[in-house]
Amino acid sequence: xxxxxxxxxxxxxxxxxxxxxxxxxxxxxxxxxxxxxxxxxxxxxxxxxxxxxxxxxxxxxxxxxxxxxxxxxxxxxxxxxxxxxxxxxxxxxxxxxxxxxxxxxxxxxx
Amino acid sequence: xxxxxxxxxxxxxxxxxxxxxxxxxxxxxxxxxxxxxxxxxxxxxxxxxxxxxxxxxxxxxxxxxxxxxxxxxxxxxxxxxxxxxxxxxxxxxxxxxxxxxxxxxxxxxxxx
Numbered sequence: 203x204x205x206x207x208x209x210x211x212x213x214x215x216x217x218x219x220x221x222x223x224x225x226x227x228x229x230x231x232x233x234x235x236x237x238x239x240x241x242x243x244x245x246x247x248x249x250x251x252x253x254x255x256x257x258x259x260x261x262x263x264x265x266x267x268x269x270x271x272x273x274x275x276x277x278x279x280x281x282x283x284x285x286x287x288x289x290x291x292x293x294x295x296x297x298x299x300x301x302x303x304x305x306x307x308x309x310x311x312x
Numbered sequence: 313x314x315x316x317x318x319x320x321x322x323x324x325x326x327x328x329x330x331x332x333x334x335x336x337x338x339x340x341x342x343x344x345x346x347x348x349x350x351x352x353x354x355x356x357x358x359x360x361x362x363x364x365x366x367x368x369x370x371x372x373x374x375x376x377x378x379x380x381x382x383x384x385x386x387x388x389x390x391x392x393x394x395x396x397x398x399x400x401x402x403x404x405x406x407x408x409x410x411x412x413x414x415x416x417x418x419x420x421x422x423x424x
Contacts, residue, residue, distance in 0.1 A: 233410065235411075235412075237414075242401065242417070242419065243416065243417070244403070244414050244415060244416040244417055245403070245412075245414040247411060247412070250410075250411060252410065260411075292357065294357075299345045299362070299407050300359070300362075301359075301412065302359075303349075303356055303357035303358075304356065305354065305356040306356070
């Protein structure tokens, strides 16, 4: 299995709270991605990065933000969580055409 | 824009039998890659098989093989000798440039 890690695995948080979902990879990949996936549904790209200090918004509009200060780290932040943010968030990193996925963070906002 | 369609939301197969999952895509590009990913109940996505569009030969990976029909923009996955551990969501994905486009997924259940 690839070395890409997401924390926490599960998170239940109240409306209005600020949260950061962590994603780290030890493979030295330049490309990293965040996807949002509702249960049993397709993946939607919300953010991506092609390297340090490079971040772009994906196809699905998201109120989250990301940063890429170090190659191995690509955290996603929600400044004020809302129930509509309840979903699973998958992080991936890639080299060439190959992507490796983390185990995901299941976020519930109550 | 590229789109990926998986017309079978759910499928089931008996253990040891063969099942085929369908995928069609739409693109105007000529050079691209196609993937099947597996997402077991533990939820970590795992690459099953990859096909380069410029290759005519269908990719094979142990019990997994594809039927790639470029003109028809079809990319089906065949799982032979199905095992209980094959139970998962299967996503067809298209890669061009730098990013992926995923299909909606097919939930496969392997029955004992």
